[in-house]
Amino acid sequence: MQHRIGLIEDDPIIGEALSERLEFEGFACDWYRDGRTARRGLGQRRYSVVVSDINLPEISGESLFSDLLAGGQPMPPFIFITGYGAIDQAVRLLKLGAHDYVTKPFNVGELITKIRGLCERMPTLNESEATLGISAGMRQIEALLPRLAASRSAVLISGESGAGKEEVARALHRAGDPDGKAPFIAVNCGAIPENLIESELFGHDKGAFTGADRERRGVFEQADGGTLFLDEIGEMPPTMQVKLLRAIQDRAIVHVGGATRRQVDIRLVCATHHDLKAMVEQGRFREDLYYRIHVVHLHVPPLRERQEDILWLAARLLDAHAARGEARRSLSPEAERAMVRYPWPGNVRELAHCLERACVLSLTPQLRAEDLFGAATSANPSSESLRQNLSEHLQDCERAYIRGALAECDGRITDTAALLGISRKNLWEKMRKLGIAETA
Helix, strand or coil: CCCEEEEECCCHHHHHHHHHHHHHCCCEEEEECCHHHHHHHHHHCCCCEEEEECCCCCCCHHHHHHHHHHHCCCCCCEEEEECHHHHHHHHHHHHHCCCEEEECCCCHHHHHHHHHHHHHCCCCCCHHHCCCCCCHHHHHHHHHHHHHHHHCCCEEEECCCCCCHHHHHHHHHHHHCCCCCCCEEEEEHHHCCCCCHHHHHHCECCCCCCCCCCCECCHHHHCCCCEEEEECHHHCCHHHHHHHHHHHHHCEEECECCCCEEECCCEEEEEECCCHHHHHHCCCCCHHHHHHHCCEEEECCCHHHCCHHHHHHHHHHHHHHHHCCCCCCEECHHHHHHHHHCCCCCHHHHHHHHHHHHHHHCCCCEECHHHHHCCCCCCCCCHHHHCCCHHHHHHHHHHHHHHHHHHHCCCCHHHHHHHHCCCHHHHHHHHHHHCCHHHC
16 A cells, blocks of 8 residues: 655645655655645644644644644644744744654755655555544544543534445444444434334333333333433434433433433434534533533534545455455445545445445446446436536536546546646646545
8 A cells, every 4th residue: 555645735836846756756645735725624634744834824834734623533644844944833833743854945855854764664554454444534433442431421423315324324333342242222312213213212111102011112112231222312202302411320220100210321322414513502312411422522524524444445346245255346446446436425325225226237246437426427406416506516517527537547637637638837727616625
C-alpha cells in the first residue's frame, strides 16, 4: 500500500509542482487549496504525513492545526511551509505538536527526504485489519471502540439511514465481549406500534392485557449482561421517553401489569438519523433523555464522504456472497469506476442490495457497470434528483463527472484537465466552486 500525503497549499504553481513530485516519488497525494476543504478531507481520509502552508485563505494553517488538536482525534505528523517573516509562528506550531517546518524558498528534495523518513517510521494501511472501513472516519471510530467497551458509557451513534450504524454498535459489542457469550439485542423504535412499545421494552406479566396469556421478557431483560441497541431512538413516543429515562437511570424495569422491580445490567447504544439536538429545541425529544444517552457520540459519515470504503465494502460483500456457496464474482475496472462515481444515497444498504441484485442477474463471473446500475441509469433522473432544482442537479452531475475524471487520472490535475478538454485554471476554478478540491 502507498503512503498517502495530504498537501494543503493555495498557490496553484507550488501545489501543482509538489503534488506531481510526490506522486513521482511513489506517494499518493491529495491536494487541498484551502483550510476548509482540508479540514473536511482530513476527517475523511487517513494520511501518513500532512504538508501545509501556514498562510491559507479563510482559515490559516495554524488555526486549522489548532482546531484539529481541539477535536482530540488522532493526527498525522504535520510539516508546515512558511516564509522567513513567519518563523516565530512556525516555532509556535512546533510547541503545539507539529513535527517540522520548511521556509520558502525550500529545497523540494530535502522536503521529500523529511516526508520519506516520517513514512518509514509508520506502518502502511493494512486493509485486512479493518472491520468497519479503511477511510479515516471509520478508522477513527474503530480506534475508539476498545476504550468505549471498557467504559460501559451510553453511546449515541448518528448518521444517515443505511450508513452502517448498527454495524458500529455490533463492533462495539464485540470489543466488550470477545468471547461472544453476551447477548446483543437490537430493536427499531420506529417499527413498534405505540400501544406495544412499553411491553416490547420492559416485558409484561401474564394477564396484563388482552392476549397476554403468558409472562414475556422485554428487550431490556433479554439484553441483561450484554448490549441493548435502540435504533431510531428519535422515533420514541413522548410518553415512552419518560419511562425509558427512568429505566436507564435506575438500570431497572417493571413489567407491564407487574409491580416487581427487576435489575438489568446492559450497555446502552442508541442510534438516530435525526438531529436530536434540534428535536430537543423543538420540544419533540426530552432534554434529560438526550443527555442521558449522549454521553459519547459517534457519527458515521455517509458513504459518499468516504469513497475509499466503497470498493473495500464491495470486496467484502462479494466474498460473503461466495462464502455462501454461490459463484464467486469480481468487478470489472469499468464497474469499479462507476461505483466510486455513484453518490450512493442509500449508503451501505444500497451498495449491498446493488451487488446482490447484480450477482443474481448477471450471467458472467465479472460484474459490469450495466449489471450494477443498468444501461439507462445515468440517463434517467432519480426521484431524489427530481426534488432538486435544475441548477443543483446540473452541479451534482458536473461534480460527479469531474470526480470520475480525477479518479481516472489518479488525481493528476494536468492529465484530468486534458481528459476533460479544459485548461488547468478552468479545472481549478470548477473544483473550488463545486467543493471537490479534496479529491484532487
